Amino acid sequence: MPMTPFVTRFPELGARETRALRVTGRKELPDGDYGFLELYCDEPGCDCRRVMIDVLREDTEDKIWATLNYGWENVEFYRQWGRCSSDREARAMKGPVLDPLNPQTQYSQVLLERFRILLQSPDYVQRLIHHYQMFRTAVEKEQLERNIGKQHRNVQQSLRHSRYYRKP
Numbered sequence: 001m002p003m004t005p006f007v008t009r010f011p012e013l014g015a016r017e018t019r020a021l022r023v024t025g026r027k028e029l030p031d032g033d034y035g036f037l038e039l040y041c042d043e044p045g046c047d048c049r050r051v052m053i054d055v056l057r058e059d060t061e062d063k064i065w066a067t068l069n070y071g072w073e074n075v076e077f078y079r080q081w082g083r084c085s086s087d088r089e090a091r092a093m094k095g096p097v098l099d100p101l102n103p104q105t106q107y108s109q110v111l112l113e114r115f116r117i118l119l120q121s122p123d124y125v126q127r128l129i130h131h132y133q134m135f136r137t138a139v140e141k142e143q144l145e146r147n148i149g150k151q152h153r154n155v156q157q158s159l160r161h162s163r164y165y166r167k168p
């Protein structure tokens, strides 16, 4: 499941609708603007219904302050989905949790708590779901076009090899 930033497919909307958090004068987090960059799954035919969040700051460039996982469906959905080998894995798909494989910092836990608070807003959850659907539609459309292109080439090839074909 390759996770790709929403902004790579939808740069304008992504820039406008990425949640940001301004922090000033807190002892648990350095001052700054934290962006919650969304990444969605790029695999054709997959329906994993989740988001990965990279917490970034413009002034620290590529540094990832935390990597979070969140799925908006219930745990049962991820259990049924069939790619989770255990109950624990299904729960980790649902989250929100810190991603075990991707970068974290000493501030990850605090940022996860902030993310939990953001998720209490139904608007934010709806926005994530909507972004996921847009992203997935684009992935499937691309795949379809690729397949049609392939079929088209196959047809041309078999025509070329058939005895009905005459060189122009």
Ligand SMILES: [Zn+2]
Binding pocket: 001, 041, 042, 043, 046, 047, 048, 049
């Ligand atoms: Zn997926």
